[in-house]
Amino acid sequence: MSIHEERKAPPSFEEGTNRRQKVRAAGLDPNYWYAVEHDSKIAKKQIVEVKFWGQSAALYRDDKGRLHAVENRCAHRQVPLTLGTVMGERIVCEYHGWGYNGAGELVDVPHTLFGKKMPQCKLRTFPVRVRYGLVWMFFGDPERADSTPMPEIPELEGENRWECVPVDFTWSAHHSLIIDNVSDFTHEFLHRKYAPFVDAKLTKLETVGDTVQLAYDTKVGRGKISGLFVDRVSVDTNSMELAYQYPYQWSNTDGKIKHWLFVLPIDERTTRVFFLFYFDHFVVPFTKIKLPKRVMRPFLKISNELLVKPLLQQDGRVTQGEQEGHERHWDAPVVELSPAVNAFQALTVRKWEEYLAAERAKKEQRELIRLQRREALERASAADAADGAEE
Numbered sequence: 505m506s507i508h509e510e511r512k513a514p515p516s517f518e519e520g521t522n523r524r525q526k527v528r529a530a531g532l533d534p535n536y537w538y539a540v541e542h543d544s545k546i547a548k549k550q551i552v553e554v555k556f557w558g559q560s561a562a563l564y565r566d567d568k569g570r571l572h573a574v575e576n577r578c579a580h581r582q583v584p585l586t587l588g589t590v591m592g593e594r595i596v597c598e599y600h601g602w603g604y605n606g607a608g609e610l611v612d613v614p615h616t617l618f619g620k621k622m623p624q625c626k627l628r629t630f631p632v633r634v635r636y637g638l639v640w641m642f643f644g645d646p647e648r649a650d651s652t653p654m655p656e657i658p659e660l661e662g663e664n665r666w667e668c669v670p671v672d673f674t675w676s677a678h679h680s681l682i683i684d685n686v687s688d689f690t691h692e693f694l695h696r697k698y699a700p701f702v703d704a705k706l707t708k709l710e711t712v713g714d715t716v717q718l719a720y721d722t723k724v725g726r727g728k729i730s731g732l733f734v735d736r737v738s739v740d741t742n743s744m745e746l747a748y749q750y751p752y753q754w755s756n757t758d759g760k761i762k763h764w765l766f767v768l769p770i771d772e773r774t775t776r777v778f779f780l781f782y783f784d785h786f787v788v789p790f791t792k793i794k795l796p797k798r799v800m801r802p803f804l805k806i807s808n809e810l811l812v813k814p815l816l817q818q819d820g821r822v823t824q825g826e827q828e829g830h831e832r833h834w835d836a837p838v839v840e841l842s843p844a845v846n847a848f849q850a851l852t853v854r855k856w857e858e859y860l861a862a863e864r865a866k867k868e869q870r871e872l873i874r875l876q877r878r879e880a881l882e883r884a885s886a887a888d889a890a891d892g893a894e895e
Contacts, residue, residue, distance in 0.1 A: 514834035517856065524838050527680045527849040528830055530856035531557045532751045532769050535644030537654045539766040539778045542670065543634045546571070549590040555770045556643045561630055562586050563639065566593045571632045572606035573641055579610060579625035636660050637670055638766070638778060655752050655764060659782055667800040668782035671808050673816065675777060677823040678830075679751075679769045680852050682777055684845050685819050686753055686765055687746050689720050694822060698815045699726040701744065708745075709844055714855065716748040716847045724757050730811050733786040735760075735794070748848050750855055760784040773827055781812065 520526035532538075540554045541563065551564040553576060560576035562585040570593070576584050578597035587598045594603035594611060603612035608627035631642040631649040636657060642649040659666045675682065685691065689704035704722035711717075724741040725734040734741060740758040747754055753765040761783055768776040786795045786803065795803060840846060 511832060514831055517860075522838055523846070523849050523853060524840070525834060526853045526856075528678050528834070529772065530680065530852050531859075532679060532767070532852075533644070533855055533859040535642075535648050535859070536652060536751055537633065537640045537642055537649075538751075538768050539638040540641050540768055540776075541639045542672070543637055543639050546639065551586050551588065551590060551595065553584070553586045554641060554768075556641070557769050558771050559643065560584070560586075561641065561643075562588075562595060563632070563641070564590050564595050566590060566606070568593070570606070571634065571639060573630040573632050574604060574606075574608045575628040577627070578602055579623070579627060636668070636780060655749075655754075655766075657764060657780070657782075659762065659784075660780070666782045666784060667797070667804055668780050669801065669804040669808055670778055670780050671813055671816070672776060672778045673820055674770070675775055675820045675824055676773055677775055677820075677827040678773055679767045679775045680849060681823045681826050681830075682765075682767055682775055682819075683748055683753055683848050683852070685823050687716075687718065687748055687848060688842050688845050689722060690842055691822075694818055695815060698730070698811065698818075699728075700724070700730075700815060702726050706842075706844060707743070709847060711847055711851060714750040714851065716844070716851055717745075718747070718844050718847075719743060719745045724761065727811070730807070733789060733795070735785060735787045735792070737792055739784075748851060750851055773831075779812075779816065 514528060515521070515525050517526055517529040520529055534556065538556065541552060546552060546563065546565045548565050548567055548569055551562055554561045554563050554573070561573050562576040563571065563573045565571050567590065572593075572595070574585065574595065576586055578585055578588075578599065580597065580600060580602050583597055583599045585595050585597060585604070588596050589598065590596070591603065593606050596603045596612075601612070601614040602610060603614075604627055605611050606629070608629040610623060610625035613622065629646070631646055633640045633654070635654060640654065642652065660668055689701050689706075692701055692704055695701075701720070702723040704720045706718065707721050708717065708719035721743050724744055725731050739760045741761075743757070745756045751767065753767075754763060756762050763779060763781045766778040766780075768778070770776060781804075786800070787793060788795060
């Protein structure tokens with residue numbers, strides 16, 4: 505191929521001919537709760553845009569501190585509501601001042617109606633919750649929101665909760681690349697400077713329902729600086745359990761060092777990631793003395809800036825590089841060696857196939873109902889015509 509010829513774009517999910525091509529085009533089922541923002545970053549009367557797989561929503565906090573989320577458009581001229589303002593409970597379009605309440609209903613048009621009735625407009629809304637310092641949204645069927653469980657992290661709730669300072673990034677990479685990265689420890693070479701895990705050997709791998717469970721024998725937290733604060737006397741840091749609990753990911757080291765990863769698929773090549781690392785305790789270097797709880801939070805903030813973020817930025821760089829590589833070489837031979845990566849990808853592909861099948865079934869059901877109604881109207885019209893002819 506000439507260097508001047510344009511490469512074809514990667515295939516769609518339906519066009520993919522192997523698992524790698526399919527997983528890199530798969531979305532995530534919207535019928536789960538997704539972390540979208542830090543609760544502390546949304547002030548009263550502030551509006552932020554949230555995107556899920558290309559769908560835009562306006563998330564805002566009203567003047568009483570309550571959060572609401574509506575589709576990001578004014579029903580009048582389709583102007584994004586994120587350009588607007590918040591007045592009381594209402595989100596108000598910047599263009600003509602049309603105001604919508606938290607239920608997405610048009611409740612105010614401040615200009616003349618020219619003798620017409622108030623338009624009956626209603627925007628789609630999204631269920632919103634706050635948990636673990638994060639704002640969560642449900643982008644699927646709203647009737648399923650209450651019955652759909654959120655991730656359960658008991659260590660981050662209650663009076664004796666562990667300290668946690670979430671960190672987040674937005675990476676130009678498909679969500680499946682990130683799941684592959686955080687759960688597959690064959691990439692320890694990348695982190696040789698920080699050594700979060702060393703000499704990893706896969707000891708368990710199984711898929712149970714919608715969860716891939718795995719474990720490694722590995723030396724955890726052996727960095728030159730971070731390793732000084734790990735309590736190796738009371739914590740077994742020679743193994744780690746992990747899971748891809750669709751669509752979330754977590755790890756556990758001896759019940760004392762844990763993390764969760766929540767991905768927000770913005771579009772086909774952009775993902776926002778929220779990492780929650782939390783620890784039972786740390787020790788004062790070269791002693792067995794536990795750090796006092798009152799210093800844990802400032803310690804974690806410093807640790808995030810000096811150690812955690814630089815380490816995770818390494819993952820960001822390579823997953824973004826892998827995204828660019830996939831877009832250029834999507835048809836290259838598949839040479840994946842890790843059975844764990846194969847399992848992650850198989851789960852993502854299966855869940856997306858199930859979601860698409862369910863959506864097709866709903867569409868077919870709606871079409872069937874529409875046809876039945878039309879046929880009933882035609883029969884009624886024919887009966888009326890026959891009655892008229894007899895008269």
